[in-house]
Amino acid sequence: KPQHPLLSAVSSSPVPVPQAPTMAAAQQLDELLDDLDHMESKLLGQRAGAPEELSLDNMLGSLTRDLQELGITAAPAGVCASCRKPIAGQVLTALGKTWHPEHFTCARCGQGLDKQPFFEQGGRAYCEEDYHQAFSPRCAYCAGPIREKVLTALDQTWHPEHFFCAHCGKVFGDDGFLERSGKPYCRQDFLDMFAPKCQGCERPVTDNYLAALQGVWHPECFVCAECLSGFTGGSFFELEGRPYCELHFHQRQGTICHGCGRPVTGRCITAAGRKYHPEHFICTYCLGRLQKGTVREHGDKMYCQVCHDKLFL
Numbered sequence: 001k002p003q004h005p006l007l008s009a010v011s012s013s014p015v016p017v018p019q020a021p022t023m024a025a026a027q028q029l030d031e032l033l034d035d036l037d038h039m040e041s042k043l044l045g046q047r048a049g050a051p052e053e054l055s056l057d058n059m060l061g062s063l064t065r066d067l068q069e070l071g072i073t074a075a076p077a078g079v080c081a082s083c084r085k086p087i088a089g090q091v092l093t094a095l096g097k098t099w100h101p102e103h104f105t106c107a108r109c110g111q112g113l114d115k116q117p118f119f120e121q122g123g124r125a126y127c128e129e130d131y132h133q134a135f136s137p138r139c140a141y142c143a144g145p146i147r148e149k150v151l152t153a154l155d156q157t158w159h160p161e162h163f164f165c166a167h168c169g170k171v172f173g174d175d176g177f178l179e180r181s182g183k184p185y186c187r188q189d190f191l192d193m194f195a196p197k198c199q200g201c202e203r204p205v206t207d208n209y210l211a212a213l214q215g216v217w218h219p220e221c222f223v224c225a226e227c228l229s230g231f232t233g234g235s236f237f238e239l240e241g242r243p244y245c246e247l248h249f250h251q252r253q254g255t256i257c258h259g260c261g262r263p264v265t266g267r268c269i270t271a272a273g274r275k276y277h278p279e280h281f282i283c284t285y286c287l288g289r290l291q292k293g294t295v296r297e298h299g300d301k302m303y304c305q306v307c308h309d310k311l312f313l
Contacts, residue, residue: 199221
């Protein structure tokens with residue numbers, strides 16, 4: 001938190017003796033002490049070869065001797081924590097120490113802090129800008145110092161307004177966020193981008209699922225690709241990566257018995273481009289079993305040679 005220095009105009013504690021000349025000298029001392037700061041800044045600007053008697057230290061020494069001759073003892077207000085010299089004139093109190101006002105400066109940029117708030121770190125004073133640049137946590141998004149509210153997430157610190165979905169940029173609501181590779185995402189974008197997709201509807205799979213045909217499925221989406229009926233027996237047939245019931249699998253394969261309309265799963269007889277169960281390869285008229293060498297076709301139907309000749313010759 002910023003702190004404020006305490007600046008006092010009382011610089012010394014003169015102890016007068018009760019003679020009239022002494023009181024007049026004490027009043028002169030107060031007036032001189034008020035001007036010391038201005039005199040010091042002017043003296044510092046003079047060239048190095050200035051006469052020694054004009055230096056502030058010598059003037060203070062001469063003034064002290066003169067006051068002692070008049071019977072006045074002047075105690076310094078303190079020792080400056082920066083220059084280590086006694087303080088005569090205004091004294092600034094901060095960080096549990098006393099300072100010349102012009103010597104209480106930012107430890108980083110040297111800016112004077114006697115008339116503005118300052119921040120303390122490790123026993124040293126800093127202006128607001130340098131304190132935040134040097135010691136405040138950094139935002140994981142913009143890398144700037146966080147001066148006020150800080151949000152901590154994913155083992156990093158953020159400006160609250162900079163913690164948003166890495167994909168759509170929206171600030172997180174009641175659903176919170178999900179993490180991937182150190183980045184935060186809203187639930188919708190996370191599922192769209194990273195959740196496995198159902199092989200049936202291509203929507204994200206988030207709860208119950210079935211694993212089949214080298215993919216995952218919503219249970220309600222794992223149905224016959226032709227009739228959309230579920231696999232009640234637990235078995236299905238695969239064709240070109242899609243699931244089928246037995247009937248539609250064989251239809252697609254062309255293995256439906258032309259006699260009964262059911263799938264041919266065992267022995268099969270092929271005639272006139274059609275498939276039959278052996279027991280269904282019969283004469284349409286007499287219902288006798290047909291032999292391949294004696295089969296006659298008429299109007300998409302199969303006859304034995306005898307019935308064919310009797311009916312059509």
